[in-house]
Amino acid sequence: MSANKPIVLVVDDSPDSLGMINTALDEAGYTVLMSLSGEQALNITEQMTPDVILMDALMPQMDGFECCQRMREKLPFTPVIFMTGLTDSENIVKAFKCGSSDYVSKPIHPDELIARIRTHLLHANMLGDAYEALDKAQQFLFALNRDAHLQWATPGARQILDLHEQPDALLHTILAHYQDNNPAPLEAQFGKRTLNISFFKVDPAQHILFKMEQSATVFDATKLEAALDVTKREAEVLLWVAQGKSNKQIADILHLSPRTVNKHLEQLFPKIDVDNRAGATSVAIRTLLTC
Numbered sequence: 518m519s520a521n522k523p524i525v526l527v528v529d530d531s532p533d534s535l536g537m538i539n540t541a542l543d544e545a546g547y548t549v550l551m552s553l554s555g556e557q558a559l560n561i562t563e564q565m566t567p568d569v570i571l572m573d574a575l576m577p578q579m580d581g582f583e584c585c586q587r588m589r590e591k592l593p594f595t596p597v598i599f600m601t602g603l604t605d606s607e608n609i610v611k612a613f614k615c616g617s618s619d620y621v622s623k624p625i626h627p628d629e630l631i632a633r634i635r636t637h638l639l640h641a642n643m644l645g646d647a648y649e650a651l652d653k654a655q656q657f658l659f660a661l662n663r664d665a666h667l668q669w670a671t672p673g674a675r676q677i678l679d680l681h682e683q684p685d686a687l688l689h690t691i692l693a694h695y696q697d698n699n700p701a702p703l704e705a706q707f708g709k710r711t712l713n714i715s716f717f718k719v720d721p722a723q724h725i726l727f728k729m730e731q732s733a734t735v736f737d738a739t740k741l742e743a744a745l746d747v748t749k750r751e752a753e754v755l756l757w758v759a760q761g762k763s764n765k766q767i768a769d770i771l772h773l774s775p776r777t778v779n780k781h782l783e784q785l786f787p788k789i790d791v792d793n794r795a796g797a798t799s800v801a802i803r804t805l806l807t808c
Contacts, residue, residue, distance in 0.1 A: 522548040523638055526567035528558040528584065529600065530576045534625070538571065541627035547634070555584030562588060567595060568641070569634050574601035574612065582615045589616035593669040596637035600625060658717065660724035665692040668724045673802055677729055680707040680807065695725060702730070708807040737805070744804045751785045754778055758794055759801035 525547045527538050532553070539549045550567060552558040556579055558570075570588065574581040585597050599612045599620035612620055618637055621630055657677060659670035665688045670678060681687050687705055694703045695716050702713035717726040742752035750771075757767045764775040764782075771778070786792055789800045 522546060523568040523634075524548045524550060524565070525569045525571060525634065526550045526552065526558060526561060527571045528552045528555065528576075528581065529571075529573040530554060531573070534573070534600075538625065538627075538630070541631065542634075545631045555579030555581065555587075558584055559587060562592060566592060569637060570595060570597045571630075571634075572597055572599050572617070574599050574603055574608065582611055585612070585617060586615040590666075594641060596634075596641055598630075598633060598637065600630075657729040658726055659729075660720065660726050661688060661692055662724055663692075665689040673799065674729060676799065676803055677707055677712065680803075681705065691727060692725070695727075710805070741801060741804055745789055745800070747785060747788055751781050751788070754781045755785060755789075755797060755801050758782070759798045759805075761798075 525542055527535055527542075527549060529535050529538070529551075530553050535551045535553070539551060542549045550561060552561055555576055558572075561567075570585075570592075572581040572585055576584075581599060581601075585599075588595075588597065596618040597616060599617045600623060601608065601612070601620060602623040603609075604622050609620060619633055621633060657671060657674040659674045659678065660668040662668055665685075667678070667688060678684055678687070691703060691705075691714055694714075702715040704711050705714055713730045714727055715730070717728045719725055738749070738752040738756045741747065741755055742749050745752070745755075747755065753771055754767055757770060762770070764778045767773070767778045768775045782794075782797075786797065789797065791797050791800060
């Protein structure tokens with residue numbers, strides 16, 4: 518599979534439908550994964566994350582509605598487009614309730630399907646960029662439903678939550694803290710660090726948003742220097758990259774030129790096995806929270 522081609526997972530129990538869709542998507546420049554059942558599709562998503570999922574509504578054993586609902590637990594942001602001959606409003610509403618992003622009616626018209634895929638890919642990429650920007654600005658956000666199930670999280674927030682010894686219990690504690698109308702932030706332990714978790718807002722879908730904030734003691738360049746085997750100056754530059762600062766801002770803080778900052782980054786990225794600022798931020802956050 519080409520790293521530059523979006524991956525589309527097609528879930529349909531009809532080999533004829535799979536063949537037709539595979540041909541159309543392949544000609545349009547997509548990498549296509551095919552599944553004949555919902556269970557097989559869930560197994561595939563355990564191994565990799567497709568960019569778009571096309572889901573047949575009616576399948577034996579596990580229908581598309583159940584499959585989509587279970588996928589949403591792992592892939593909250595991946596577009597899922599239902600393919601269905603059930604065009605009555607009851608089934609359309611059912612599809613959206615279980616997590617569908619869109620639907621197309623059978624028989625499938627390839628041009629329409631590809632247009633919808635392109636639109637959802639664009640929106641998904643924009644959403645991903647927005648979450649990455651939040652993480653760079655140290656705005657680690659996540660959302661819970663009323664049952665304390667994680668609905669979504671920015672990448673940085675998910676990394677932090679995964680460090681907790683009992684993440685499910687933590688989410689229930691966070692929700693209970695909110696329901697008690699306690700205005701004070703909740704302190705929680707992640708690795709060797711204590712972070713503050715506070716209520717942010719309730720979104721239109723009635724998900725409860727929370728944000729995590731790191732204390733100033735977390736931001737210590739010496740910890741990065743020791744843990745990552747980088748120079749003192751590289752550690753200082755990485756520290757400010759992780760806080761969302763531009764090269765010019767870092768240059769002003771460290772009394773360097775932007776060109777020198779860029780040179781340090783060029784030397785730093787290979788040392789920590791990343792190729793961009795987002796990757797460096799992720800490494801820095803995880804290092805600071807665990808060392």
